[in-house]
Structures are given as C-alpha cells and as structure tokens.
Amino acid sequence: MAGIYIHIPFCRQKCYYCDFYKTVNTSLKQKFLTLLNEEAKLRKNYLDNEAIETIYFGGGTPSVLSANELENIHKNIAENYRVEPDAEITFEANPDDLTAEYLQQIKAAGVNRLSVGIQAFQNEHLKKMNRRHDAAQAEAAINNAAKIGFDNISVDLIYGLPGLSDQQWEESLQRVYQLPVQHLSAYHLTYHEGTPFFTWLKKGTLKELSENESVNQFNSLVESSEKAGFEQYEISNFARNELYSRHNSSYWMGKKYLGLGPSAHSYNQVSRRWNFSHVESYVRGLEAGSDYFEEEILSDKDHYNEYIITRIRTKWGVSLSDVNQKFGSEIHSHLLQQLEKYKNTGLVRIDNEIVLLSKEGLFVSDEIMSDLMII
Known part of the structure; x- marks a missing residue:
C-alpha cells in the first residue's frame, strides 16, 4: 500500500507564520494544473504499481481549486494508479472557502476527509496571523460539513502564539471538542526564517512565549484532549475512535509515497526525491522535459x-x-x-x-x- 501527496501551491493571501511553499500569483494556475496531471502520468511507475490507499491534497490552499479542477485531478490519478475503493482522500481547506455548495461539490468529487485550518478561535490572533476567516466562519464551516455528511473532519490549531494566554488556548480547545470533529492537529508555533513573524521577532515587535508558558499549553492540550475522548497517537495529532490520519501514519510507518507538484517529496524506500519549490521552475522543467527535482539515494x-x-x-x-x-x-x-x-x-x-x-x-x-x- 502507498500514498500520493498533491501540493497545490496557491493561496489567496499569505499567513505571517507559514513557511510552506506557496504563492498568491495565480497566473500560472491553469498551466500548473495541466502539468500536474502530466507529472502524475510520467511517474506512474514510481510506486511499482502498489495500491494507493491515501491521497492527500495539501498546500498552499487546495480550496482555491474549483470542484471541477479537483475532480479532474482525482480522475487523472484514478486512471493512472490503482486506487483502493476505500482510499482516504484528504483535502486541506480554509474555513471561508467551505460554503455549503462547495462542500457538496468536493464531496461529490471524492473527498472523504477534510482538514480545516482554523489555528485559533480568537479573532485578534487570527488577524495577527493574517488568516482570512474569523471564529464564527470556522464554526459554521465545520457544522456545515457535518450536516452535508462529512464524518471524518480534522482541524488544525496553533499554540505558543505571541500573546496567547493559557485561558485563550483552553477556550480554543474546548470549542473544538464541542464541534463534530474526529481529529485534531495542534502545533507549537515555529518562527521560520523568511516569514513576517520571524522578522518581527528579531525586531522585537513580537514577543515569544516563555518555555514555561509553552509547556503549560502543551500539557493542557494533552490532558484536556484525553478527557474529551481524543487519543494522542503522535506528538501533534489526536483522534477520536481511532480515526487516525491514514496518510500521515503511512509516513511514520515508512510506507512508499509519491509527491506531485512543486516542493512535494517522494519516497520509494530506496531514494528520496523532492520537486523544486517554485511554480515557474516546476512548469518550465516539465514543459522542456528537463529536471524539476532533486534526488538522493538513502544509505x-x-x-x-x-x-x-x-x-x-x-x-x-x-x-x-x-x-x-x-x-x-x-x-x-x-x-x-x-x-x-x-x-x-x-x-x-x-x-x-x-x-x-x-x-x-x-x-x-x-x-x-x-x-x-x-x-
């Protein structure tokens, strides 16, 4: 069994803490989508015809795709790979993109697991991070998804944010526990070089939480999630009723995976390969039939x-x-x-x-x- 990761590099706006490869320039979007499907065809032998048990749309912001664009990618994968009937198809999304109509469309396109980036339930912190949604939109998106029939919903939260009090962190956790979600990913903020948060930290305009405050918030996460029926199965991941992320778990179990799109990584248990973190280089390489990746053989x-x-x-x-x-x-x-x-x-x-x-x-x-x- 193997997995496929698909990196959609486009965002409507950039979050100030994020260092994943992304761009707000969508001028190459249609060409990118054409060449993404081409890459999938070119690399169909990479996984040695192993059955595909997970497909993960990450980014960037995959929910910038229309439902038709998503369906076209999914159809192309199904034509070139042996996808299991019960494959986990995860789709990362921003809450403000998840209208009732869009949720129905992506469900019809094959998505059966949602990963919703909420990050915080305090509007002050959402604005500080340059998130596009507010707390009310986050709750509405989750509730609408459940009403439409999504029964495998994950949300992302961030702790250790500058100015995030223990009380606010506990409030965010409790709001998640009250929503119809089956999975929680909670990450400590990292100040990555090249992000606005890193620059502001160095300038002194942002103040990092102390280690004691971060430890308190981590302990609160572990203790309260257990009380709410979530099992901590990885440092940052918690699940109800053993609804673990099958895709991420396959990484931890050393299974093969194929990465498509700029910055995506692949692993076939012999070598590791990663695509250039640049849409233009990715497009240019595929169009010219030249390299758009680097590779290493693993010792x-x-x-x-x-x-x-x-x-x-x-x-x-x-x-x-x-x-x-x-x-x-x-x-x-x-x-x-x-x-x-x-x-x-x-x-x-x-x-x-x-x-x-x-x-x-x-x-x-x-x-x-x-x-x-x-x-």
Whole structure:
C-alpha cells in the first residue's frame, strides 16, 4: 500500500507564520494544473504499481481549486494508479472557502476527509496571523460539513502564539471538542526564517512565549484532549475512535509515497526525491522535459535515522527488535548505548522492547531524536 501527496501551491493571501511553499500569483494556475496531471502520468511507475490507499491534497490552499479542477485531478490519478475503493482522500481547506455548495461539490468529487485550518478561535490572533476567516466562519464551516455528511473532519490549531494566554488556548480547545470533529492537529508555533513573524521577532515587535508558558499549553492540550475522548497517537495529532490520519501514519510507518507538484517529496524506500519549490521552475522543467527535482539515494544510516525520526514521535514507538533486524547489531548497539542517557530521566520508557516517549519526553522530542540518531 502507498500514498500520493498533491501540493497545490496557491493561496489567496499569505499567513505571517507559514513557511510552506506557496504563492498568491495565480497566473500560472491553469498551466500548473495541466502539468500536474502530466507529472502524475510520467511517474506512474514510481510506486511499482502498489495500491494507493491515501491521497492527500495539501498546500498552499487546495480550496482555491474549483470542484471541477479537483475532480479532474482525482480522475487523472484514478486512471493512472490503482486506487483502493476505500482510499482516504484528504483535502486541506480554509474555513471561508467551505460554503455549503462547495462542500457538496468536493464531496461529490471524492473527498472523504477534510482538514480545516482554523489555528485559533480568537479573532485578534487570527488577524495577527493574517488568516482570512474569523471564529464564527470556522464554526459554521465545520457544522456545515457535518450536516452535508462529512464524518471524518480534522482541524488544525496553533499554540505558543505571541500573546496567547493559557485561558485563550483552553477556550480554543474546548470549542473544538464541542464541534463534530474526529481529529485534531495542534502545533507549537515555529518562527521560520523568511516569514513576517520571524522578522518581527528579531525586531522585537513580537514577543515569544516563555518555555514555561509553552509547556503549560502543551500539557493542557494533552490532558484536556484525553478527557474529551481524543487519543494522542503522535506528538501533534489526536483522534477520536481511532480515526487516525491514514496518510500521515503511512509516513511514520515508512510506507512508499509519491509527491506531485512543486516542493512535494517522494519516497520509494530506496531514494528520496523532492520537486523544486517554485511554480515557474516546476512548469518550465516539465514543459522542456528537463529536471524539476532533486534526488538522493538513502544509505542504511539514512534509513535508520528516518525510522527514529518518524516512529519515536508516535504511540507505536521504536521497536528494538526491528532496529536489530533491519539495521544490524552495530546500529542496535548504538541505540541501546544512547538510551542509557535517559535511563533515569523519566523522558523515555521501554515497554516490551518498544521505546516510547513519556509526556515530558514528547515536549523535548527533537533533542531525544538527535541523541538517538547517527549523525
């Protein structure tokens, strides 16, 4: 089983915190869509005819697509790949795009899972991030989607925002729990170089939350989500009734995936490939039949590091026996030696040969991952 990720790089306006590749210039949109379908045809052998169990439309803002444009992409994928009848088809969207009519149209086009970028329920923070919607539109979009028949809805929130109080964060969480959603992705704000938030932080016009405040908000997220019936199955992802993101889970399980569109990454368990993060370069390369991507062949150490990075973040953890079997005794010994550092810290535990992070360990996962990897 494998997955396909489709990057739609267009946005109506840019959020001040976001460093994903995107553009507000839609002049190349139609040419891009034509060449996106062409790329899908050119790369049909990349996954060795494995069945496709997930398709994920990300961005950018996929909801800038019309329903007809979405349907055309989906149809092209179905013609060139072996898509499972029960495949998870996820579609990222902004709340203000999700009118009742549009929701009906994308559902008819095959979308069965919505991922809605809400980020906050305080209009002051939405304006600060340069989001297009307000809190009322966010709630209306989720409720309308549920009424129309979407029963697998995920929402995104951000904590650690400058000026976000613990009370406001708890308010956002409680509003999510009261909505008909089955999945929550909650991320700590990162100040990425090149974004307005990063520039303002360096200038001193934005003040970063303290580490204690960030820890409090993470702890509140973990505790309140559990009370509301959500299981934390990855550092930033929570699901009701085991409705995990099948697409993202396939990344963490090391399955193959194909990435289409500018900046999209692909992995076939031998190499990793990534398309140029530029619409013009992507279009020019495909039109000319020249390179529009870079690629690297992965070593055993690369595969091991990838395994650590993806699995340690999840409820499934790192299997010591898997490491020994897949990567050999030398790497297995390295892992055991590095784990000794965490023996009495309370950050890591080992249950039946499975290495897992504690709640405290989850918050410092980057440091732990770095220690366990082979640099």
